[in-house]
Amino acid sequence: MRWGIGYYGQIIALGMFFQAIFPQWLLDQFRSHFEKHIHKLIGYVYPYIQISFHEHNAASFQRSKAYALIERYLSTNSAHLAKRLKANMFKDSESVVLSLDDYEEVTDVFNGVTVWWTSNKKIIQQRAHNYRGDCERRFYQLTCHRKHRDFVTKVYIKHVLDEGNTITWKTRQRKLYTNNKSKDWYYYSDTLWSHIVFEHPSTFDTLAMDPKKKSEILNDLLTFSKSKDYYKKVGKSWKRGYLLYGPPGTGKSSMIAAMANLLEYDIYDLELASVMDNTDLRRLLIETSSKSIIVIEDIDCSLDLTGQRKKKPDDGNKEETDPIKKTKKDKKEGSEVTLSGLLNFIDGLWSACGSERLIVFTTNHVEKLDPALIRRGRMDKHIEMSYCCFETFKVLANNYLGVEEHELFERVGRLLETTNMTPADVAESLMPKSDEENVEICLNKLIKSLEDKKDASRLKAIEDARIKAEEEKINETEQVISHVK
Ligand SMILES: Nc1ncnc2c1ncn2[C@@H]1O[C@H](COP(=O)(O)OP(=O)(O)OP(=O)(O)O)[C@@H](O)[C@H]1O
């Protein structure tokens, strides 16, 4: 048990009484005298020490980081013990934060040591020119027994600040950043990124893929997020590269959103075509925060990776058929980012600024990428996102129709073995378009589109074989003619 309540509260009550009967100048002199001696006296008999954490830094007038972290810690750990609370809504926070109201005191026990936190305020009288007004200075006061001084100052306070940090991260609104901004942005902002709140609903539960592969990726990510000490021990900066490749609509972007939701990271969606040069790229990197995923989508279309390290002779004439990707390819004319700039971005010296970061590339054409870009160490884990298999379908059926078993499943399974359909197309067939569309109707829709696709592929195969045979025939005829000549 500790003696009474915090003695600051008593000093303030006494001060208010004297204020009513004595002139101000006398009170000011008396107060400083009184406080000096009372502190000395209390120091002899009082077995507790007190540490104050002020809300604002005296020099900069900025809100103190320690005060904010203690506020978060107390709001989660001790606010339920207080009788009077204040509710605040902070910028970047998802929900209301409850904190101790003025002069409230709560007890906290850590490793068997009891401490007391009091939310206090001091009223400072300000006299500047003709202006007279009172100003409130808030502070948290931590009280503990003298014998625990070392433990509290060296261990407990660190614990409170670390916990406060974790709580702040967990309750913050996560952000999706982009470097592709309107031109006006540069005039109004000194940061290269703009952002919106990130609210993508994709999770590892809704992501349809082979369950073994999914749990391997999940474990890989969770292990990474807990490996701070390990990375330090082996002398590597705490980051990991993922390459997601596969045809359009197989869930690469959905996987990135699921990763961010799992680890509670922010996402930086980097459009290389909008980056002016390597210096700009480095600035963008420096401005990213820890606990984030840096994403470069369609990396094969973002830079002329084939032309800068080594020229691949047969690549020059290939026309991009996807109109969106073609536009991106055309746009890159303005960007002077080089492959070596990008390699430095991923694992050069500057990449070690910040920590706990994932770098994710996506591509539809993994074979087009320079091996240097995707070697292990840069892209540590290569994940193929493929066409829908039976296991993938089962997850989608559960997500979209809420069924785990159905007599039509077997037929779907057989068709999926011989037909390439993306999870995006399967999901589209499974989604009910009206209240009348029940499970059976939706499964039959899928079966119909799988059969149509199978027929179309068969017809295409026959047509391809016919063209090939015709070409071979023409070649043979040409050879005979040249032989005769
Ligand atoms: N594996 C999957 N699991 C769950 N839903 C998926 C999956 N793949 C695709 N989808 C669905 O299809 C839509 C498109 O998928 P997504 O954007 O993730 O594909 P992508 O591989 O990134 O395609 P692209 O290469 O064109 O960028 C998603 O909104 C999602 O609803």
Ligand SMILES: [Mg+2]
């Ligand atoms: Mg995508």
